[in-house]
Amino acid sequence: MKTAIAQISQISPKKELLQNRLVITGLEGKKPLAGTIRISGAKNAALKAMAAAVLFDGPVTLENVPDTADIHTLAEILIRLGAKVAFEKDHTFTVTIDPTTIAGTAIDAESAKTMRGSVVLTGPLLARFGRATFPAPGGCVIGARPIDLFLEGYKKMGAAVSENGQYDIEAASGLAGAEISFEKISVGATETLMMAAVLARGTTTLKNCAMEPEIVNVAEWLNSCGADIRGAGTPTIAIVGTAGKLLKPSASYVTIPDRIEAGSYLFLGALCASELVIENCRPDHLQAPIELLKKAGVPIETTADSIRIVGNDGPNTSFKAFDLKTKEYPGFATDLQAQAVVFLTQASGKSDVYESIFEGRFKYVADLARMGAAIEQTSQREVRIEGPADIHALPEGEQLNAHDIRAGFAMVMAALVATGRTALSNIHLIDRGYESIEAKLSALGAKIERVNN
């Protein structure tokens, strides 16, 4: 059955969703969880494929799309621009997007505020229609998140950019190929300029690119539909533009497994599961965290598409603490930093964790300290942890919030190993990136429920 997206999505969380909380009963430092987690499609790849749909001359089909809130938000934005979007739910989503009815090129401020990642749409819109409007971004919970790299790139490709509370980007006679060397490595800027260049006149060379697997996933699909993108997954990407000729939807897009969801459950499993199989994932996309956890002593085995934690019965104190610095792929992902920190609160020894991608990603640290963790923020980008420390639920009346998608997951991990019951608020943020978190965890034996009050 196809479901119209307009019936099942929301631009900003409804009041009752904002009031939802997860109530988690702590396992008191023990590791009784066991079972299998099936990993969903990568939201950060599917979102970019949804944006790339704008480059096509007919409806495109996207498979293995996760049922997470950000996907619905971007669908709603596309609908507001005039696209037709339909969802079909089996055990995953298949999303069909018809871009031929798009009439607008301005992304509204409310949507852009809800999902900063919607800026990627400006690339395909500019490529197809010669103009795009995006509201000037403010800060967001994890940092300033400027869009200067996008704007510099567009200018190099011949577009005019004017700013007046919003950015109006215009290239009336189409974008022209250019050589763009990014001053900083950015996932979003790499993907967006890559997509913008697909319909340009001439060749665009992007240098100092991000190398995340999600970029490769989208590039390979676009190539199977007539684009000419070379080097995705390396620091230099060259795109030979079609000079305005739209892509043909000759192949469906299939979303790769979400490496961040898999990595999150890997840290959770190391912390509180005696046995865990993480299936339908790509261990080769998670080399940095797997290596660190193995060195810490976590019993991990991998196949091409699964990760297993086996015989993880001993106390967490038997794991050795490690230092960590987040980096661009293939380095340790910033999106796994908070989950690693919660793991380290229970390992033995001191750890220094340095966040090199986003400057505001330690908001959850004060909450962990309130729960009893021996953790201290030593600078804007660094925390020091000394483990193991007993973690407890907060006293009645004290509030625990998810601060962002990933810190929200990390708080669930902390609540799971704590003594007592924890109520976690602001969980619409977790829903932005994790499909059915309470169902997946309940299946492992966790006591976790969603309540509305």
Ligand code: EPZ
């Ligand atoms: C993507 O964000 C992901 N989001 C993030 O995942 C992820 O944390 C991040 O990449 C890093 O891996 C999506 O894919 C939707 P960046 P993105 O541009 O593209 C600076 C999650 O939880 N920068 O690689 O926005 C920026 O401020 C989310 O799923 C500029 O200075 O990240 C940051 O310091 C959160 N100027 C650094 O680059 C620009 O024009 C890297 O950010 C653009 C970025």
